[in-house]
Amino acid sequence: MDVIVQQFFDLNVMRDNFGLIWDGFQQTLLLSLIAGGLSLVWGLVVALLRQLPGRAAAPIRWLTIAYIDSFRGIPLLLILLLVNGSLGALNGDPLPEWLAVPNWFGEPYQFWYGIFAITLTYGAYMAEVYRAGIEAIPSGQMEAARSLGMSHGQAMRQVVVPQAVRTVIPPLLNDFIALMKDTSLVSFIGFVEVVQAGQDVYQVTYNVSALTLGAIFFLICTIPLARVVDWLIARQQARYQRGGIDGPTPTETTSGPLGGTAGA
Amino acid sequence: MAAPGPVLELSGVHKHFGELEVLRGIDMKISKGDVVCVVGPSGSGKSTLLRCINMLEPPNQGQIILEGKEITGETSADALCDVRQRVGMVFQQFNLFPHKNALENVSVAPVTVLDRSKEEARQHATELLGRVGLSDKLGEYPERLSGGQQQRVAIARALAMDPHVMLFDEVTSALDPELVKEVLDVMRELADEGMTMIVVTHEMSFAREVADHLVFMDEGVIVEQGKPAQVLDNPKEERTRRFLGLVLEH
Numbered sequence: 001m002d003v004i005v006q007q008f009f010d011l012n013v014m015r016d017n018f019g020l021i022w023d024g025f026q027q028t029l030l031l032s033l034i035a036g037g038l039s040l041v042w043g044l045v046v047a048l049l050r051q052l053p054g055r056a057a058a059p060i061r062w063l064t065i066a067y068i069d070s071f072r073g074i075p076l077l078l079i080l081l082l083v084n085g086s087l088g089a090l091n092g093d094p095l096p097e098w099l100a101v102p103n104w105f106g107e108p109y110q111f112w113y114g115i116f117a118i119t120l121t122y123g124a125y126m127a128e129v130y131r132a133g134i135e136a137i138p139s140g141q142m143e144a145a146r147s148l149g150m151s152h153g154q155a156m157r158q159v160v161v162p163q164a165v166r167t168v169i170p171p172l173l174n175d176f177i178a179l180m181k182d183t184s185l186v187s188f189i190g191f192v193e194v195v196q197a198g199q200d201v202y203q204v205t206y207n208v209s210a211l212t213l214g215a216i217f218f219l220i221c222t223i224p225l226a227r228v229v230d231w232l233i234a235r236q237q238a239r240y241q242r243g244g245i246d247g248p249t250p251t252e253t254t255s256g257p258l259g260g261t262a263g264a
Numbered sequence: 265m266a267a268p269g270p271v272l273e274l275s276g277v278h279k280h281f282g283e284l285e286v287l288r289g290i291d292m293k294i295s296k297g298d299v300v301c302v303v304g305p306s307g308s309g310k311s312t313l314l315r316c317i318n319m320l321e322p323p324n325q326g327q328i329i330l331e332g333k334e335i336t337g338e339t340s341a342d343a344l345c346d347v348r349q350r351v352g353m354v355f356q357q358f359n360l361f362p363h364k365n366a367l368e369n370v371s372v373a374p375v376t377v378l379d380r381s382k383e384e385a386r387q388h389a390t391e392l393l394g395r396v397g398l399s400d401k402l403g404e405y406p407e408r409l410s411g412g413q414q415q416r417v418a419i420a421r422a423l424a425m426d427p428h429v430m431l432f433d434e435v436t437s438a439l440d441p442e443l444v445k446e447v448l449d450v451m452r453e454l455a456d457e458g459m460t461m462i463v464v465t466h467e468m469s470f471a472r473e474v475a476d477h478l479v480f481m482d483e484g485v486i487v488e489q490g491k492p493a494q495v496l497d498n499p500k501e502e503r504t505r506r507f508l509g510l511v512l513e514h
């Protein structure tokens with residue numbers, strides 16, 4: 001029993017390597033927040049493009065559908081390896097170095113490749129969440145807005161999106177939790193975030209306690225987030241049952257790419 | 265005074281959804297200040313007719329002329345928005361914006377579409393909400409308003425665009441009986457002030473009292489039309505008689 005506790009919870013290992021793991025987790029947080037923010041915006045852009053009306057916009061709609069289906073169907077790790085393998089090779093011709101091998105704000109190019117790959121993948125997921133939210137708004141809302149002379153864009157901006165956003169916050173947060181965990185994949189292209197930091201310690205100490213410490217850092221963030229999601233959903237459902245404004249939460253539409261990366 | 269042409273003129277308007285022919289040749293002429301009531305059984309195409317008039321559903325065939333200018337065949341987004349500014353619509357289900365309070369519901373379109381200043385739009389909205397008897401509900405969200413109050417906000421919202429024609433689609437059908445009157449009173453007042461209105465309704469006493477012209481529709485055509493009293497008391501067509509027999513019993 002002691003041996004097991006010692007293997008996972010060796011306080012000496014944790015204390016001696018706390019700085020390393022904490023530094024790694026700060027990188028994890030940075031990756032999560034930047035990629036999460038960009039995915040939120042990019043996903044909304046894609047969802048709005050997908051909802052453009054009229055025959056003229058059909059090619060755009062098809063392109064966005066193709067994009068969403070593709071990036072939801074490919075493991076994030078594979079996207080990451082594609083980005084990593086190709087961008088460096090395009091350095092100088094046709095891409096300028098600052099773009100092909102970015103070194104912005106003191107973060108190495110692996111960091112930015114990670115941001116890029118995660119945003120592409122999670123943007124596709126979040127676009128689907130937004131779409132479910134937009135489609136859950138009764139068509140009478142769009143009609144009322146159009147009947148007042150608003151353009152499609154004005155009606156989206158003033159009427160549909162503000163209502164949709166409220167209902168999609170819980171599923172978006174769920175996706176964010178999944179995204180946060182998936183930032184560990186960036187270690188595959190040589191970036192040291194918290195998981196890689198823990199693994200580095202393990203390879204020296206043959207003890208996983210540093211990884212346990214990393215897990216604890218994750219849980220400190222993800223458990224409260226999960227509780228917030230549950231609370232928001234419960235609140236919305238109470239409202240909905242009272243005949244309030246928020247429809248049922250489109251939580252079931254996407255489950256995040258957890259399954260896709262489990263074997264990575 | 266020069267004799268004005270009709271505000272709205274429909275000729276041979278057809279609309280189908282796939283195989284289903286919903287409007288099969290509608291002709292209508294509406295002069296300024298007229299109140300036209302449209303009655304008919306459920307599914308006869310009344311809502312579709314209104315939705316064609318403000319081009320929410322473009323007709324497949326026929327002509328609609330609004331204030332001397334043909335709007336059918338118009339496809340540019342700007343022109344359609346312009347048409348819809350001049351044709352206000354009120355829906356059976358209110359369709360208020362649930363995330364905006366009464367004042368915002370009424371002022372949002374003037375600000376976004378007409379580029380009015382927020383202040384000007386709010387002032388106008390306050391006035392309009394006063395006109396429909398809701399001065400004390402400016403900050404209230406739709407969720408907290410009764411059906412009758414919501415529908416009056418919806419009327420004020422449509423009026424905020426200074427429309428030249430108002431379309432009402434069974435606006436009291438979703439209301440509890442005791443709330444019907446407050447909405448009909450607002451509509452009666454509007455009619456008295458000279459608003460041109462097309463009112464789809466099952467309220468026969470309102471039609472008799474307020475309408476200049478009554479239209480009975482069935483299966484996508486106008487079966488019979490004329491002065492309300494004449495159509496209601498002496499219907500010529502068997503179909504009209506059967507329909508009126510059913511509604512007037514209640």
Ligand SMILES: Nc1ncnc2c1ncn2[C@@H]1O[C@H](COP(=O)(O)OP(=O)(O)O)[C@@H](O)[C@H]1O
Pocket residue numbers: 281284286304305306307308309310311312313
């Ligand atoms: N967007 C639509 N797509 C397909 N069918 C429709 C659509 N709108 C209306 N209809 C059909 O057209 C018919 C007439 O509908 P409607 O104009 O709503 O009648 P009313 O308002 O007189 O009850 C109905 O059979 C209805 O199902």
Ligand SMILES: [Mg+2]
Pocket residue numbers: 310311312433434
């Ligand atoms: Mg109808």
